[in-house]
Amino acid sequence: MAQERDDRKASTESDQAEGFPARGPATGDSVFGDGEDCLCPATGTIETLGRKYALQVFCAVGALDPARFGDLESAIPDASTSTLSDRLDELEAEELIAREQYDEIPPRVEYELTDEGRELGERLTPLVEWLRGREE
């Protein structure tokens, strides 16, 4: 498995696997080999989704759609109310889910996916299914 590689990397290493997520911005082609341009950022939506329970919350909303707060608490019992609330806020801030409030008594709130959220779900599905498959 050890493949011989010559130390031909003088300074500018431009040899890279093609079509990898680590590509530069969609507009350009420079990778970090060309500069200090970053790859998959640790910020933004990825960061949000990486937080604890974020993915579960997102999936639960998508599965229940619409989902009420209590439903989500039942679905993800390990997450505390505050955590759940935080994740919902963050997902809403990313415009992946939408919050619908009904001023009734008792109060009712429903969370549902936005179009963006649905799109994300589509791109997420093959990934999650693959990950699931290899867990076992």
Add this chain to the structure above:
Amino acid sequence: MAQERDDRKASTESDQAEGFPARGPATGDSVFGDGEDCLCPATGTIETLGRKYALQVFCAVGALDPARFGDLESAIPDASTSTLSDRLDELEAEELIAREQYDEIPPRVEYELTDEGRELGERLTPLVEWLRGREE
């Protein structure tokens, strides 16, 4: 790989969004609506990838392939050596990357993607590109 999941056998009365990652295990059909069965787990590979810089490290390895420790440090300057080391260990434990050590002087170590890692990269690409696009 087209996936048809129209095989919903009208299992339960509760209808849910179609084809969402929040499905039960691939083997079964029960969703959390049916029980407390969990959806996207917060454990395993997902947890590993969710850690800080994990995705960057993974992408950087895939982009450089093979990647040396120093290269990765340069590529992801925000991550400390210990963090980088941790992420590499974890990714290796998940068998997404492979570590190749050459007992030379000076010592040399190369990280490269495994086949599994490459598969993950493929499934990750559309997601990352989409995320990138909407960040702006």
Add this chain to the structure above:
DNA sequence: CAGCATCCAGGGAGATACTG
């Protein structure tokens, strides 16, 4: 019912120094 404010504990991540 929904969810925020507060407080607190744990662990992950950063910085640095040191070794094979």
Add this chain to the structure above:
DNA sequence: CAGTATCTCCCTGGATGCTG
């Protein structure tokens, strides 16, 4: 060069009580 070892620190996340 390629990491470990250690220490601290901050942030995340858990628990609870209270409000609209």
